[in-house]
Amino acid sequence: MERPPLKELLRDNSKQVLVLDGGQGTELENRGINVANPVWSTIPFINESFWLDKSSFYRNTVEDVFKDFIASGANILMTITYQASFKSVSENTPIKDLSQYNDLLTNIVKFCRSCIGPERYLIGSIGPWGAHVCCEFTGDYGQHPENIDYYQYFKPQLDNFNMNEEVDLIGFETIPNIHEVEAILSWDEKILSKPFYIGLSVHKTGVLRDGTTMEEVADLIKRREDKLNPNFLLLGINCVSFNESADILQQLHKCLPNMPLLVYPNSGEIYDTELKIWKQSADKLHSWDSMVRRYIENGARIVGGCCRTSPKDIAEVSVAVDKYS
Numbered sequence: 001m002e003r004p005p006l007k008e009l010l011r012d013n014s015k016q017v018l019v020l021d022g023g024q025g026t027e028l029e030n031r032g033i034n035v036a037n038p039v040w041s042t043i044p045f046i047n048e049s050f051w052l053d054k055s056s057f058y059r060n061t062v063e064d065v066f067k068d069f070i071a072s073g074a075n076i077l078m079t080i081t082y083q084a085s086f087k088s089v090s091e092n093t094p095i096k097d098l099s100q101y102n103d104l105l106t107n108i109v110k111f112c113r114s115c116i117g118p119e120r121y122l123i124g125s126i127g128p129w130g131a132h133v134c135c136e137f138t139g140d141y142g143q144h145p146e147n148i149d150y151y152q153y154f155k156p157q158l159d160n161f162n163m164n165e166e167v168d169l170i171g172f173e174t175i176p177n178i179h180e181v182e183a184i185l186s187w188d189e190k191i192l193s194k195p196f197y198i199g200l201s202v203h204k205t206g207v208l209r210d211g212t213t214m215e216e217v218a219d220l221i222k223r224r225e226d227k228l229n230p231n232f233l234l235l236g237i238n239c240v241s242f243n244e245s246a247d248i249l250q251q252l253h254k255c256l257p258n259m260p261l262l263v264y265p266n267s268g269e270i271y272d273t274e275l276k277i278w279k280q281s282a283d284k285l286h287s288w289d290s291m292v293r294r295y296i297e298n299g300a301r302i303v304g305g306c307c308r309t310s311p312k313d314i315a316e317v318s319v320a321v322d323k324y325s
């Protein structure tokens with residue numbers, strides 16, 4: 001069965017909550033793919049064998065990740081293109097010009113669609129400007145973040161996703177800096193002609209990585225109200241601490257009660273930035289069941305997991321979404 005347009009689904013079925021997949025990048029890593037490189041989780045697609053050999057390890061692993069998230073109940077899944085901006089790809093892989101880049105993205109989208117079928121939704125994943133310079137968790141965009149040409153950076157990836165009918169929603173993920181949020185919200189329907197969301201990268205304390213409060217983010221949106229791009233469908237948080245994620249979402253919901261929200265936190269493990277490993281946290285305070293209940297009470301319409309969440313996590317999310325929506 002074909003899917004109805006996402007905009008209609010969110011508008012007409014106010015109770016429906018979609019289940020997003022989990023952390024694709026870290027799941028590929030769990031299954032033996034070395035993602036430690038400048039294009040991160042997109043690396044399997046850069047390898048020629050992915051496209052030439054249907055039984056290549058890379059290809060089968062990506063297929064299995066999709067299969068397992070779907071078996072867990074995910075009905076909205078992402079292209080694995082978080083760190084696949086034109087700049088990251090052209091500076092770090094053999095793909096150098098725009099036409100090769102467009103072919104790459106088009107092939108990735110086509111492949112992802114073939115993995116998820118026509119009835120599920122596909123998000124075109126776009127990481128923040130900071131992902132290119134590895135500062136999506138500090139939000140430190142230098143002395144003049146207001147002068148960065150965000151559009152220039154995003155344009156090739158955006159243009160490609162805008163044009164591709166297989167992409168249902170564009171996801172700006174893990175956005176850590178308020179100037180970047182402001183830039184994205186300033187783009188009209190010509191620049192962003194497809195439904196999109198913004199996932200904020202937020203500290204445990206509930207402020208954006210650059211220190212901006214959720215009230216200030218909400219004020220920015222309220223100030224722009226009449227000028228907002230009608231394709232701006234959801235606001236949310238991702239790659240944030242599991243334990244605090246419901247509190248942060250509640251904050252956003254309080255400030256923007258009519259805004260559809262999305263939330264996909266990390267697994268509850270903690271990343272040790274010095275040792276570069278994930279550590280099991282002894283104090284995972286809540287279950288997915290209790291978190292999902294709170295997410296839905298606070299306006300969440302898309303719920304899933306980010307880094308280190310596995311198909312097992314998504315199965316728990318999915319059961320809870322059925323129970324509370």
Ligand SMILES: [Zn+2]
Nearest residue numbers: 023239306307
């Ligand atoms: Zn993440």
